[in-house]
Amino acid sequence: MAAFLAITFSFPTVVFTILLAVAVIYWLISLLGLVDLDGGDGDIDIDPSADVGGLMVTLGLQGVPLPLVLTLLFLSSWLLAYFADLLFGAALGGGWGHVVFGLLVIPGALFAGLLVTSVLVRPLRPLFRRAYKRPLQKQVIGTACVVLAFNESTGKGRAEAHRDGAHLILQIRSDASLARRDRVVLVEYLSDQQAYWVMPEADFLSGSAG
Structure with missing residues (x-):
């Protein structure tokens, strides 16, 4: 348990620990009905010229709510960063070597997390298809x-x-x-x-x- 907590709250895994914690807090608030899954809890400027949907399609993340996509991304990236630090971080020890290692792990975990998330959302799309019938x-x-x-x-x-x-x-x-x-x-x-x-x-x- 001590090793798990040490890696979870140390660089680079701590970056994804924070993001994942934010996602968990969001879902807890959602369960209380204080925010809406499809709309968010703040002002939304509808600007169809912003091709966010095109980016989602390019990444293979379309068809499910954005909060769910981000949660899966943060979780996948956290797991990848955690095991990368667990398997290779100890060999580097502390100091600048570990910092450089962490700076490489963060973008690598994000990229690999995107690939994992694009696979995970595929079986979930039918569950949300009704909500996305019309623009x-x-x-x-x-x-x-x-x-x-x-x-x-x-x-x-x-x-x-x-x-x-x-x-x-x-x-x-x-x-x-x-x-x-x-x-x-x-x-x-x-x-x-x-x-x-x-x-x-x-x-x-x-x-x-x-």
Whole structure:
């Protein structure tokens, strides 16, 4: 046990110990319902131009929630760093030799951890397939929002919405006269502008085209 703790809380394994501890704390908070698995607990700026999804596909990590991907990555990297230090760290002793060894282990463990994680997520994708049937841009159509800022001369602004526990900050467009704190409904996604066309909630509920 003493050797296990010594390696766990020594460089380079301690780097992944901290990351893994953060992941465990996140899941404990999730179990208490204080954060949402799909949305996170902070503000999310929806920017479709950011090709995070493309990066996930390239790495073979798509199809499952990002927190789960990171947890598997941290766990895999921790195991690799731990056993690397257990098998080879003692032979190097302390000092700068061990520091250099650790600096090589960290990126190596991360890279190998990515490969391991890409294999681990494959059997998990069917479990989350229902949640990923439609892009977020289409999922939020029909959602009610509150205007944060709006410029009538340009017809551009921002609005906030809450969906499945996530707090979303969205770019909006409209030809209606809107003011801060007005309630609107997302009616269409404008892919060329990376924004949502909205209409006043009262008009939407009454069936008015305005």
